[in-house]
């Protein structure tokens with residue numbers, strides 16, 4: 001079952017290529033795990049601080065941003081990760097570390113906080129082949145999520161988010177993960193579900209770099225037999241099985257399909273025991289516009305002090321239907337007005353989808369743009385740049401150029 005969602009009733013997040021909430025820095029290609037859904041080659045290669053500085057120059061030249069996701073690879077494998085955090089903070093951006101957490105210690109976290117770290121996004125799911133966590137379910141991984149959430153809370157003053165890639169066989173676990181996030185709403189600020197995709201499907205398409213046909217076999221994952229068409233509608237439908245009133249507020253559409261939900265944002269307000277309601281699209285719009293008016297930037301992550309102030313937002317009830325519903329509940333149960341209410345975001349991300357006619361539906365206003373050869377590039381498809389010097393075009397098999405008219409086949413070469 002899929003959920004009925006109408007993009008025209010939600011707020012289209014205002015992010016675009018030059019004025020966005022975030023950008024994506026890749027200081028290393030090395031990772032200490034091998035997740036099934038990873039779209040990057042694992043190469044033991046770090047960028048120097050000088051090269052990283054040049055990437056930051058590119059962001060500064062092209063893009064207004066609030067925060068930078070420091071990703072990879074896993075950024076904690078970089079021996080100078082603390083310096084990298086400081087470099088980002090020194091330029092006035094919020095450094096957000098995207099990590100699997102394997103190499104994280106509390107001492108290192110405190111050191112990064114002193115260097116200006118704003119928050120962390122932990123990627124944790126059951127397909128990462130973590131030592132000691134093999135064959136554990138998605139729900140059993142909540143113990144690991146809690147370990148990191150509590151560590152971040154002990155250090156204090158940092159945002160704490162969790163990413164999970166969602167596969168066909170883990171789709172059913174989503175309500176349990178959303179319930180876990182609610183149980184820890186005071187220390188878990190964002191939950192992100194990323195729908196599993198494969199970067200290429202040679203059975204459906206031929207691939208071209210410019211005019212040259214390319215062999216993409218090394219870009220594909222192991223054939224897991226998993227669905228690659230799980231959408232935000234499917235994820236919302238799963239969540240609504242337990243929370244029928246679950247109400248997304250904002251989205252990013254696709255570059256090809258205005259009604260596809262590439263990023264779908266829901267913001268809920270509640271306590272560990274109960275969710276009292278969801279912010280409506282007007283409230284999310286006001287937050288983004290107000291932030292831009294006052295700081296010149298769209299907001300990436302709210303500071304932890306702000307997400308504890310769910311109750312004071314009720315004062316804005318005249319402007320937002322979601323707040324009016326919450327206030328109505330409060331009037332029927334006045335004790336709500338004396339409780340601390342937390343704000344928690346739930347984001348669903350649906351990476352590239354290749355349409356039957358070969359068009360590629362990317363995130364319109366991609367927040368995760370990184371740097372390739374001094375230019376902005378989609379981080380989810382950087383391997384194509386590395387292997388072919390540019391992004392690939394997709395041509396449906398039935399429209400393929402006849403063999404005798406094809407240029408030489410370019411074979412794939414690793415940069416190792």
Ligand code: SF4
Nearest residue numbers: 351363366368379380
């Ligand atoms: S286009 Fe790719 S890199 Fe950009 S936000 Fe979407 S999935 Fe991420």
